[in-house]
Structure formats: C-alpha cells, structure tokens
Amino acid sequence: xxxxxxxxxVLAWLLGEPRAADVRACLASADTIIAxxxxxVECDRVLIRAAxxxxxSEAEAAxxxxxxxxxxxxxxxxxxxxxxVDRARQRFPVEPVRTLDALHIASALAAKAAVADVVVxxxxxxxxxNVRALGFDLRPADADLLRDPTAxxxxx
Numbered sequence: 001x002x003x004x005x006x007x008x009x010v011l012a013w014l015l016g017e018p019r020a021a022d023v024r025a026c027l028a029s030a031d032t033i034i035a036x037x038x039x040x041v042e043c044d045r046v047l048i049r050a051a052x053x054x055x056x057s058e059a060e061a062a063x064x065x066x067x068x069x070x071x072x073x074x075x076x077x078x079x080x081x082x083x084x085v086d087r088a089r090q091r092f093p094v095e096p097v098r099t100l101d102a103l104h105i106a107s108a109l110a111a112k113a114a115v116a117d118v119v120v121x122x123x124x125x126x127x128x129x130n131v132r133a134l135g136f137d138l139r140p141a142d143a144d145l146l147r148d149p150t151a152x153x154x155x156x
Contacts, residue, residue, distance in 0.1 A: 003030035006122035093133035
C-alpha cells in the first residue's frame with residue numbers, strides 16, 4: 001500500500017494522541033509513504049511551539065523531531081511546487097477548505113497522479129471529506145467523520 005501521510009495523522013503519532021496507535025499501525029503496514037514538505041514543516045512547527053509554550057520539554061521536542069526525521073528519511077517527500085499550488089488555488093468538492101488543507105489535498109492528488117492507488121492517512125475531517133469525494137481510500141478506515149466539517153465556517 002502507498003500511503004500519503006497528512007500532518008494531522010503524523011502529529012497524532014508524534015504527540016501520542018488517542019489515535020497514535022492506529023496511525024503507527026498504518027505507517028508500519030505501508031509499502032511506501034509519501035508526505036509533503038508541508039507535513040514536515042507543520043510537524044516541526046508544532047514541536048517548536050509546544051516546547052516554547054512549555055507543553056513539551058526541549059529534550060522531548062528534540063526526541064520527537066528525531067523520530068520524525070528518522071521516519072521521514074524513508075519517505076518520499078513531495079515538494080510544494082507549482083502543480084500543487086495551482087491545484088490548491090482551485091475549488092474542492094466540499095468547501096470551504098483552509099489553505100494548508102488545500103495544499104495537502106493538492107499534494108495527495110499529485111501523488112495519485114504518479115501512483116494510482118494512493119491511500120490517504122489523515123485524522124482531519126476537512127481533508128478526509130474532500131479526499132473521500134475525490135475517490136481516495138482513507139486510513140484509519142474507521143475514523144468516521146465525527147462532525148460536519150463545514151460547521152461553524154462561513155463561505156466567503
């Protein structure tokens with residue numbers, strides 16, 4: 001299985017959140033893992049922020065960053081290039097879509113253009129509803145949308 005690893009899932013693993021075991025199992029079962037530059041940047045920024053706010057010690061943040069770097073060394077990392085940016089600037093099936101989510105969805109589409117059977121690993125409701133509408137399989141498969149992804153958002 002080829003897996004596109006989106007930030008929400010990778011962060012759940014790194015931070016030991018409730019779905020961390022599910023994410024770890026999905027990552028372990030993948031033959032190939034694809035991630036965006038965005039995934040690595042978002043994860044690093046969350047770890048830096050957590051250390052700055054005292055939610056993690058500097059040593060804990062450094063250890064988790066080392067875990068991320070060790071894992072990512074075996075991943076295919078997609079650059080956020082013109083193709084991804086151009087697609088992210090267009091509409092998606094379920095709007096509104098936040099900017100970083102649009103970049104992840106566009107990156108997953110770029111991955112799918114190169115490898116037909118890409119499965120998306122995400123815990124983000126906005127990403128999940130859109131990639132499902134675009135024909136992707138999702139992991140964890142049982143992470144049903146818990147809320148309306150458009151609740152509380154206004155169109156503009």
